[in-house]
Amino acid sequence: MSTSTGKIVRIHSTGAPDVLKYEDLEIGPPKAGEVQVEHKAIGLNFIEVYWRTGVYPLPLPTSIGNEGAGIVRAVGEGVKDFQVGDRVAYGCGPLGSYCTVRNMPTHPLVKIPDAIDFDTAAAMMLKGFTAQYLLRRVYKVQAGETILFHAAAGGVGTIATQWAKSLGVRVIGTVSTREKAELARANGCAEVIITSEENVVKRVKELTDGKGVPVVYDSVGKATFVESLDCLKPRGMMVSFGNASGKVDPVPLQWLVERGSLVLTRPTVASFTADKAEMLESAAEMFGVVASGAVKIQINQRFALADVVKAHTKLENRCTTGSTVLIP
Structure with a gap:
């Protein structure tokens, strides 16, 4: 597989939403243990405001975002759990979901059930994992x-x-x-x-x-x-x-x-998704409550990835409700 092109949002400095830059991306084949995911939807979360503004410092330049859903386009050497064409989603990093395509390790990935579409998966992974650990692990509500x-x-x-x-x-x-x-x-x-x-x-x-x-x-x-x-x-x-x-x-x-x-x-979601078996258990419970209709994922805002500055402005100014997704 040769190098391909795409788009990525990077920050070269911290600050207001306009530090988010929509740039060209060149990407090679996935390495051993990695898969290449073509994003169909990307989740937007308030933690990304913290990264953008420097509340949570990151080495710069960098891409941000740790939630997305898409299709596996290539698999690296040694990957056995996923194959080309699989519908996958993730909500716990590594950072860099603000892009059209990316290579990433398989640990954070879960397969999306047929009943869940890409937008819903991208909108629910990080927030759903968070709700799960809050209600079922940190304090198990009765x-x-x-x-x-x-x-x-x-x-x-x-x-x-x-x-x-x-x-x-x-x-x-x-x-x-x-x-x-x-x-x-x-x-x-x-x-x-x-x-x-x-x-x-x-x-x-x-x-x-x-x-x-x-x-x-x-x-x-x-x-x-x-x-x-x-x-x-x-x-x-x-x-x-x-x-x-x-x-x-x-x-x-x-x-x-x-x-x-x-x-x-x-608590933080990373502590509750570091163990693969525990993460898959959480994902299964999360997908189950959504598939049953007990929890409806409400995507109240959609923005093109190219309009990420506008999306961050709305999010930071408390002008959003429910979930927001970026569409590559």
Whole structure:
């Protein structure tokens, strides 16, 4: 297989969305242990804003993105689990999904069931893996519990709240606008708190007869961290899994004592997908809830890969809901 051409989005410096550059790509055949994937859809996630702006530093220049779906076009020496023509998707790196075609190791790849199309797969992998580990591994929610989920109308939120409801969990979701509140209710939230209009802690206590919740899932970060702690019942768990509003300041351990022996964790999807068998188990459960209809992947925005600057601008300004995909 000779060298072929394509397109790639790279950053040569960190900053505003316009640092994303749509460039030509030359790519050779896959090496041993690799496959070449021709992308049909690429997932867009808020973590890519962190990479672009330098919140999470990367060596430059680089391509970003770690979620995509497409077709295997070539296989390298020693690859046995995949063959040319396989429909595949991934949601846990390595970085570089912002391109039309790429060579990559087989570890992150999973085969897409026939019932799942490329756009859906690209929109659900990272967010679906995240929802899975949050609800089923970090804190295994139980039927009858009431939980608090911040940013309930976002990409992870719309998946996780549907999933939690299907498990018999009562979800209190937070959103920033009335429009997003309607979306959150449609996706399984029994109660929705509009953060621009209501006091989150006061409302959560009202909705739980003063007890608080056993777990809070918080991807907002700095702006909501303390109030999230205050929403927990004694011995509850604070799951901080994102920094959309900025990094959380150092936390005095005494805060956890004062609020009743709280548990604080800061998980990341990489820790729950590093083991191939565990990742495949998570993927099977994730595909299962989507195929059953219990969780519907809502792709509310589509952008051409060439329009990635526009896509990042919308994402960073909180102008998106549900999932967003880039189309090569």
